[in-house]
Amino acid sequence: MNGDAEDTGDQGGTAPCFAHELTAGFAVDSQTRRDVARFRKAERARLYQLRKDMTRDELRTQAARIADALDALLGDVAGRTIAGYWPIRGELDMRPWMTRCAEAGARIGLPVVLQKAAPVEFHAWAPRAKMERGVWNIPVPQSRQPVTPDVVIVPLLGVDDECYRLGNGGGYYDRTLAAFDPAPQIVGIGHDFCALPTIFPQPWDIPMDVVLLGDGSTRRRG
Secondary structure (H helix, E strand, O other): OOOHHHHHOOOOOOOOOOHHHEEOOEEOOHHHHHHHHHHHHHHHHHHHHHHHOOOHHHHHHHHHHHHHHHHHHHOOOOOOEEEOOOOOOOOOOOHHHHHHHHHOOOEEEEEEOOOOOOOOEEEEEOOOOOEEEOHHHOEEEOOOOEEOOOEEEEEOOEEOOOOEEEOOOOOHHHHHHHHOOOOOEEEEEEOOOOEOOOOOOOOOOOEOOEEEEOOOOEEEOO
């Protein structure tokens, strides 16, 4: 009856449809969503500034340290498919390590955004491969050869004590990693200042299996 709510004095504080409280398909109340978004925005700004303040020598030193840690972690990479990344916004440049892996017999993939707000694909990359500009002008392989990685190397902006990652905010890695079955080994890498007590992980956040930081420290999930 049209007049039921009015007759009982119940105006209703929540709409009958809860779709407006869904984020990435998960129910999260609006206040929590706002609070976490504000916290992460502030932390991203702080961490981006720390990246910006690093010298080229510091970046190279930390990247080399992580390359050594990756070698120790992964061992013989021949025959394995490893998803790396093309560095942007001060991310550690692991392309020399990716080149060495390719020369050692690994197949390397780079993330390619095919559709915004959707999982990415990883396309085969090799040293001196022809590249083109993808979404947000990030270079991607010109030749489209999708690969399924055994290992995914994920750049971190921040990471917490439970190995949950703070990224650039687009959610692409979370969507992509959630879609894998079976899941690859997920290795997060970042600068020496990445560590946070918590990022206040939400239901859609995917933790890293292992995290390697530029100061030589390692943390593992669980």
